[in-house]
Amino acid sequence: MLWDLIARRIGYLGALIVAMLVQVVGIVLPAISPTLPGVLISAVLYGGTFLGCVSLVLTMAGRLYPASPARLMGQMTLAYGAAQIVAPALTGMLAEASGHYYVGLWLAGGFVGAGALLLAWLRRVDQTAQRLDAEAKASYATP
Secondary structure (H helix, E strand, C coil): CHHHHHHHHHCHHHHHHHHHHHHHHHHHHHHHCCCHHHHHHHHHHHHHHHHHHHHHHHHHHHHHCCCCCHHHHHHHHHHHHHHHHHHHHHHHHHHHHHCCCHHHHHHHHHHHHHHHHHHHHHHHHCHHHHHHHHHHHHHHHCC
8 A cells, every 4th residue: 555655664653744744735625726627636635645544543553552452443433433523514514604615624624734743743752653653664674
């Protein structure tokens, strides 16, 4: 998978940060360019990074808790599911109030961008995050 190859070169958190930043572009692109090509490019960017983010996070959970990753994976799935319910409802209310989806798209892009910044900070200060990245890079170096 593409994101696994990227993770082996720049680490799991590095790949997740890149994926999230590309995802921000995919999220806000329809607000910037509400044309068919803009929306199609947005779908490719968002779809490709969405799957990559899920894959990378689940891989990291498995590496952090190799004996029993299921609990953490379940908690992450529950939190993600809750966001998948709340965010569209909020975006719908914002769209109804404003007459378009731009506010919701920019808000979602802002949250994902903030998440990427927090991950970048975590990558610099957390030893566990640094260990995960080092393990991923080491797996690339060995054939």
